[in-house]
Amino acid sequence: MARRIVKNKLFLTGMAIILPIAFLSIFAPLFCRYNPTDINIENALLAPSWQHPLGTDSLGRDLWARMLYGGRVSLSVGFVAVGISVIIGVLLGAVAGFYGGWVDEAIMRFVDMMLCFPSFFLILTLAALSKPSIYIIMFIIGITNWMGPARLIRAEVLSLKEQNFILAARSLGLPEHRIIIRHLIPNAIGPVLVNATLGIAAAILVESSLSFLGLGVQPPMPSWGNILTDAKSTLGVGWWITLFPGLAIFITVLGFNLIGEAVRDSL
Amino acid sequence: MGKYILKRMINLAVLFVGITAISFAVIKLAPGSPAGIYSFNAKVKTDVSKRIEKLYGLDKPLWQQYWIWFKNILKLDFGTSLTDGRKVIDEIKERIPITLGINLIVMFIIFSVSIPLGLWAGYKQGGLFDKFTTILVFAGFAVPSFWLALLLMQYFGVDLGWFPISGLVSVDFDYFTLPQKIFDVAKHLVLPVFVASFGSLAGLSRYSRSKTIEITRANYIRAALSKGLPVRIIVYRHILKGVMLPVITILGLSVPGLLGGSVVFETIFSIPGMGLLFYQAVMMRDYTLIMGLLVISAVLTLIGNMLADLAYAWADPRIRYRRN
Numbered sequence: 001m002a003r004r005i006v007k008n009k010l011f012l013t014g015m016a017i018i019l020p021i022a023f024l025s026i027f028a029p030l031f032c033r034y035n036p037t038d039i040n041i042e043n044a045l046l047a048p049s050w051q052h053p054l055g056t057d058s059l060g061r062d063l064w065a066r067m068l069y070g071g072r073v074s075l076s077v078g079f080v081a082v083g084i085s086v087i088i089g090v091l092l093g094a095v096a097g098f099y100g101g102w103v104d105e106a107i108m109r110f111v112d113m114m115l116c117f118p119s120f121f122l123i124l125t126l127a128a129l130s131k132p133s134i135y136i137i138m139f140i141i142g143i144t145n146w147m148g149p150a151r152l153i154r155a156e157v158l159s160l161k162e163q164n165f166i167l168a169a170r171s172l173g174l175p176e177h178r179i180i181i182r183h184l185i186p187n188a189i190g191p192v193l194v195n196a197t198l199g200i201a202a203a204i205l206v207e208s209s210l211s212f213l214g215l216g217v218q219p220p221m222p223s224w225g226n227i228l229t230d231a232k233s234t235l236g237v238g239w240w241i242t243l244f245p246g247l248a249i250f251i252t253v254l255g256f257n258l259i260g261e262a263v264r265d266s267l
Numbered sequence: 268m269g270k271y272i273l274k275r276m277i278n279l280a281v282l283f284v285g286i287t288a289i290s291f292a293v294i295k296l297a298p299g300s301p302a303g304i305y306s307f308n309a310k311v312k313t314d315v316s317k318r319i320e321k322l323y324g325l326d327k328p329l330w331q332q333y334w335i336w337f338k339n340i341l342k343l344d345f346g347t348s349l350t351d352g353r354k355v356i357d358e359i360k361e362r363i364p365i366t367l368g369i370n371l372i373v374m375f376i377i378f379s380v381s382i383p384l385g386l387w388a389g390y391k392q393g394g395l396f397d398k399f400t401t402i403l404v405f406a407g408f409a410v411p412s413f414w415l416a417l418l419l420m421q422y423f424g425v426d427l428g429w430f431p432i433s434g435l436v437s438v439d440f441d442y443f444t445l446p447q448k449i450f451d452v453a454k455h456l457v458l459p460v461f462v463a464s465f466g467s468l469a470g471l472s473r474y475s476r477s478k479t480i481e482i483t484r485a486n487y488i489r490a491a492l493s494k495g496l497p498v499r500i501i502v503y504r505h506i507l508k509g510v511m512l513p514v515i516t517i518l519g520l521s522v523p524g525l526l527g528g529s530v531v532f533e534t535i536f537s538i539p540g541m542g543l544l545f546y547q548a549v550m551m552r553d554y555t556l557i558m559g560l561l562v563i564s565a566v567l568t569l570i571g572n573m574l575a576d577l578a579y580a581w582a583d584p585r586i587r588y589r590r591n
Contacts, residue, residue: 113285116565120527121545125293125557128549205411209531212413213546231417232535236425246414254409 004266011262017255021248025071034062036069037220045238055240057230063240066222067248073223074252077138077207078200084142086196089149094180094188096150097157108154111147119144123206127215134217137210141203148199149192156188190267197260201253208249224249282569287340290561291333294554336558345559350551355559358544363563365435366533366540369456370525373463374518381468382510385475390502392480400472407469412528416462416535423458430457433537459536463528467521474517475510482509512582519575522568 005011024031034052040060048055054063096107126140160166161184169179210216211225219226224245231242317326325332339346345355388397424432431437435455436448443451482488483506491501529542537543541560548556 109281109285113282113289116282116286116523116568117289117561118523118527118564118568120530121561121564122293124530124545124549125561128552128557129294201409208411209413213531213534215549228414228417235417235421239421242414242417242421246411246417249411249414250406250409253411254405257405257408 005262008262008265010258010265014255014258014262017251018259021071021252021255022075024068025075028065028068028072032062032065032068034065036061036065036222038062045234047238048240054244055238057227057238057241058234063227063244066227067224067244070222070224070227070245071248071252073134073211073217073221074204074207074249077134077141077217078204078256080138081141081145081203081207082196082199084139085144085146085199086149086192088143089146090153090185090189090192092146093150093153094157094185097154098161098176098180098184104154107150111150114144114147120206120209123210124213124215127210132215132218134221137207137216141206145199145203148195152191152195153185153188156191157184160184160187194260194264194267197256197263201256201260204249204253204256279569279573283566284337286565286569287337287562288333290558290565291336293561294558295329295332340562345562346555348548348556349553350548350556355556358556359541359559359563362539362541362544365538366526366529366542367567369460369463369538369540370529372456372460373467373525374521376460376464377467377471378514378518380464381471382475382507382514384472385477386479386502386507386510388472389476389479390483390506397476400476404469404473407465410465412462412466413531413535415465416458416532419458419462420535431455432458435538459532459538462532462535463525466528467524471514471517475514478510478513479506482506512579515578515582516575519571519578522571523564526564526567 038061040056043052043056043060044058046052046056046060052062052064054067057063057066092107092111096104122144123140126144127137130136130140166179166183169183174183207216208223208225208228211223212228214226214229216225217223227241227245231238231245234241327335336346343356345359347353348355348358384400388394388400391397420432423429431454435452437443437451437455440448440451488501488505491505492498526541529540530546531542532538533540533542534546541564545557545560545564547553548560
């Protein structure tokens with residue numbers, strides 16, 4: 001699978017998008033002349049120039065620096081939130097599928113109930129009731145999006161647990177938790193990987209919408225979403241503040257979607 | 268049949284109780300107390316906040332609070348808003364028609380655009396049109412809706428001045444004649460509806476495309492081709508039917524997604540619907556209003572799922588006959 005995927009055009013395109021963005025974000029201090037939170041009112045709303053390659057915002061902060069540091073927020077929220085939802089979803093889904101009966105019934109009913117809510121409503125509520133920090137945002141997005149992985153892994157486990165290698169593991173007398181963790185989950189994880197890659201893209205979109213609405217990452221910490229909040233109030237004055245952060249979200253999400261598509265093809 | 272309906276009803280009841288329990292838990296387990304809103308002051312005397320807590324029954328054990336709240340909900344009494352003192356159910360009733368209306372238009376557009384798009388792309392798989400729509404679909408998946416809204420507002424609203432960028436009606440709406448009124452609302456709706464449809468459009472055209480490809484390979488299509496049925500009839504009668512069925516189901520399941528999206532576009536375009544109400548409730552930490560909106564939105568999802576099931580059963584004879 002690994003060898004096939006490296007030759008996949010979609011995968012290469014996706015990586016060609018994500019890797020530079022990740023590199024620039026991780027080593028942001030090396031590529032910035034300005035501090036992303038330094039306010040300089042005299043330089044407010046400057047158009048892109050040699051001095052400020054992407055211009056400045058309404059408080060005179062360098063947009064290029066804010067974009068790079070904002071990339072850290074988007075990427076880390078994407079990865080950690082999906083990590084949390086995959087861990088919750090995989091464990092619950094595997095337990096439901098493996099034990100069946102009332103355990104399965106209870107877990108899957110709970111999944112159905114959670115799926116009735118618009119997840120963005122739950123996320124907004126939790127974000128408003130807690131003091132939003134980047135870690136809390138990761139946690140909130142994670143605990144509201146584990147239902148997809150749970151359903152996927154349960155379906156896989158249901159078909160796997162009747163197969164010979166699991167029967168063999170059982171007759172060898174392996175403890176149940178060991179069968180689930182060492183034998184069932186690794187063999188059932190494929191579809192979840194696709195879901196997780198697409199989930200990173202979705203989590204980045206959710207974080208940016210949340211920050212745009214003022215309930216996500218709080219200023220002065222820059223995030224692509226909360227830079228766009230500024231863009232709304234300067235609509236018609238500074239096109240660069242609207243254009244660049246949105247473009248960054250668009251390209252990053254596109255990259256993860258392409259990779260997800262490639263992973264799906266290679267399964 | 269009777270047993271089937273009974274099973275479904277019990278299932279619905281269980282889901283409903285679960286929905287209310289989750290809505291209640293989300294609010295109650297969060298830090299901070301509603302009494303804090305009234306005081307507007309962290310140093311308010313403890314006996315005052317105790318009195319407020321008593322007034323709202325917040326001094327009772329959690330399960331009692333839940334039971335009282337649940338019984339009231341069954342009577343459609345969601346309590347009063349903590350910010351303006353109006354009945355929560357009245358506020359929601361005012362806003363629901365706007366959000367549902369817009370989302371019905373959105374669903375209609377998604378349905379009538381994505382199926383032909385997917386059908387054409389899938390039938391001529393690998394062709395120029397297919398490649399073009401694939402690119403469009405990937406773009407649709409990746410565009411943040413609020414950014415799209417900002418760009419459209421900037422270009423069509425501010426630069427060209429074609430469409431208004433906020434609200435549902437103009438200031439002098441009351442003095443308009445009826446056709447003018449309709450035109451005015453339509454003009455206000457163009458940008459929000461476009462933004463709301465764009466994302467889901469991508470997903471569903473992708474879906475109808477892959478469904479079309481799947482059906483084209485089925486034996487009954489091959490049989491139809493080999494007996495010499497014109498391609499036009501095969502596409503419009505046989506393939507279209509097979510694609511439309513699952514799309515109906517997906518539209519029914521898309522209710523929570525559309526409601527979640529309403530928050531974003533209603534807030535940006537200042538449209539006084541449920542989404543904006545939810546945003547305001549959240550910003551004001553209006554606990555009763557938030558709980559009411561959570562329950563109502565989940566119930567709308569349940570209704571959407573049920574309608575999708577019914578539509579599917581009605582449209583698919585295999586299910587219709589099995590049940591009778």
